[in-house]
Amino acid sequence: MIDSIRGENLLSLDELSREAIVEVLDTAEAFVEVNQRAIKKVPALKGRVVASLFFEESTRTRLSFETAAKRLSADVLSLAVASSSMKKGESLRDTIATVDALGIDAVVMRHQSSGAALQVSRYVPHVRVINGGDGLHQHPTQGLLDAFTIRQVLAERRGTTGVESGSELFEGLHVLIVGDVRHSRVARSDIAAYVALGAEVRIAAPGTLLPECVAQWPVGVARDFDEAIEWADVLGLLRLQRERGSGSFVPTLGEFTATHGLTVERARRIKSDALIMHPGPMNRGIEIDSLVADSSAAVIERQVHNGVPIRMAVLYLSVAGSTEGQGS
Amino acid sequence: MEERSLRDAIARDPTFVPRSQLLSADDVSRAVRRMAHEVVEHSKDIDQVVIIGLQIGGVAFAQRLASVLAEITGHQIRCGQLDVAFYRDDLARNPAPRPAATLIDCDLTDQTVVLVDDVLFTGRTVRAALNALTDWGRPRAVQLAVMVDRGHRELPIRPDFVGKNLPTSRGEAIVATLDGVWIGTKVAP
Numbered sequence: 001m002i003d004s005i006r007g008e009n010l011l012s013l014d015e016l017s018r019e020a021i022v023e024v025l026d027t028a029e030a031f032v033e034v035n036q037r038a039i040k041k042v043p044a045l046k047g048r049v050v051a052s053l054f055f056e057e058s059t060r061t062r063l064s065f066e067t068a069a070k071r072l073s074a075d076v077l078s079l080a081v082a083s084s085s086m087k088k089g090e091s092l093r094d095t096i097a098t099v100d101a102l103g104i105d106a107v108v109m110r111h112q113s114s115g116a117a118l119q120v121s122r123y124v125p126h127v128r129v130i131n132g133g134d135g136l137h138q139h140p141t142q143g144l145l146d147a148f149t150i151r152q153v154l155a156e157r158r159g160t161t162g163v164e165s166g167s168e169l170f171e172g173l174h175v176l177i178v179g180d181v182r183h184s185r186v187a188r189s190d191i192a193a194y195v196a197l198g199a200e201v202r203i204a205a206p207g208t209l210l211p212e213c214v215a216q217w218p219v220g221v222a223r224d225f226d227e228a229i230e231w232a233d234v235l236g237l238l239r240l241q242r243e244r245g246s247g248s249f250v251p252t253l254g255e256f257t258a259t260h261g262l263t264v265e266r267a268r269r270i271k272s273d274a275l276i277m278h279p280g281p282m283n284r285g286i287e288i289d290s291l292v293a294d295s296s297a298a299v300i301e302r303q304v305h306n307g308v309p310i311r312m313a314v315l316y317l318s319v320a321g322s323t324e325g326q327g328s
Numbered sequence: 329m330e331e332r333s334l335r336d337a338i339a340r341d342p343t344f345v346p347r348s349q350l351l352s353a354d355d356v357s358r359a360v361r362r363m364a365h366e367v368v369e370h371s372k373d374i375d376q377v378v379i380i381g382l383q384i385g386g387v388a389f390a391q392r393l394a395s396v397l398a399e400i401t402g403h404q405i406r407c408g409q410l411d412v413a414f415y416r417d418d419l420a421r422n423p424a425p426r427p428a429a430t431l432i433d434c435d436l437t438d439q440t441v442v443l444v445d446d447v448l449f450t451g452r453t454v455r456a457a458l459n460a461l462t463d464w465g466r467p468r469a470v471q472l473a474v475m476v477d478r479g480h481r482e483l484p485i486r487p488d489f490v491g492k493n494l495p496t497s498r499g500e501a502i503v504a505t506l507d508g509v510w511i512g513t514k515v516a517p
Binding site for chain 2: 042
């Protein structure tokens with residue numbers, strides 16, 4: 001267990017203690033304030049170089065990581081994999097070695113293979129590695145920003161602040177994660193964060209989209225979505241990942257929507273103060289009805305909004321506190 | 329009460345071992361009042377003055393200074409707080425400090441900013457604060473008020489208003505709160 005990510009890699013939320021997660025959330029509060037200033041830039045990572053290596057396509061994660069690094073005054077090296085030598089067959093190891101040779105302090109990476117970030121952290125032990133999503137394994141900053149969003153909304157409702165409440169607001173909170181859990185690294189990171197913070201987590205998915213080793217997960221499995229929907233304080237929806245073949249795990253998309261989509265009818269039955277979350281990009285009309293996605297219970301836009309402060313906090317803690325990457 | 333604020337200070341910095349109390353709460357209160365009068369003397373227009381406390385120790389002093397100023401002048405005094413964690417020059421040498429809240433809700437252009445801190449030591453925190461302030465505009469002047477000046481400056485920075493000058497050795501440590509000032513030593517954790 002890691003009790004603080006200061007000077008450490010961020011590869012998975014499974015290895016973070018409650019203290020480490022709360023530290024990131026509290027640090028992110030300070031960056032929310034920075035992002036409200038007229039000049040949204042602080043010199044914390046001045047002179048540091050952050051490489052952004054996305055071997056898999058991404059809009060919000062990549063943009064918000066790069067924005068975060070720039071607002072910390074770091075220099076950003078961005079590798080467009082589609083037009084890089086990876087296309088000529090260069091291996092991951094050689095690509096990392098090449099980027100490292102330019103002198104970098106941190107790598108933010110996304111890769112289609114689970115464990116790729118861990119592998120890279122072994123290739124370049126002197127560089128901090130931040131996992132921006134690896135295969136079906138983890139997407140730690142998404143888990144952190146989802147926890148941050150929940151804490152922010154609940155703290156506002158109780159008239160307190162996130163920093164003051166620590167992890168208190170998660171105590172006994174009912175979180176229901178619905179949909180394609182099998183192919184979702186977001187679900188794995190969300191669950192790790194929520195459970196570490198003290199929430200009670202259940203998952204609901206068609207049998208074929210449940211992970212194989214679900215019995216070992218620290219979560220309950222709801223018999224069906226409709227039964228659990230009234231229990232939930234937070235509904236975490238997941239994207240049906242058709243590019244990972246999840247289309248073939250359900251008979252038809254229509255059937256998935258009928259059993260596990262958050263339709264208008266189902267949305268009427270959720271608790272009046274329940275939150276609806278989705279990591280994006282949404283398949284409107286499949287896992288979530290368009291009207292529900294745009295309703296007041298949905299905090300989806302806020303999740304996107306919180307991406308920058310959370311990633312600033314992660315980069316700040318992980319990179320500013322480390323001296324190894326400095327050439328001196 | 330004095331015991332409690334000392335305990336809070338030790339909770340923030342567990343390496344501090346107090347030796348003796350140098351100023352009482354009354355002494356501190358009188359010093360802040362005197363500094364408030366000096367601030368009034370030095371400012372042409374009190375409505376242009378913004379008091380900014382440096383996190384964490386300076387915030388309570390800034391709030392007290394602002395309320396005494398309001399009492400003396402009968403004017404509403406603007407008061408904010410600033411955390412300089414992201415502007416420090418020792419970020420690469422120490423673990424990243426955990427930031428505290430920054431709250432400055434006005435443009436500082438053409439204002440007179442009075443930075444307030446509890447203890448002035450090397451001057452590096454003030455250097456970081458001067459850097460940070462430029463992100464809120466271009467103040468007409470920046471002044472510095474500290475409860476305790478303990479010497480050992482590493483930068484060309486001097487305070488405009490001082491509660492108490494306390495010559496110390498480098499190995500010593502000072503805790504200054506509204507409830508009193510203590511001297512002691514730092515022990516390795």
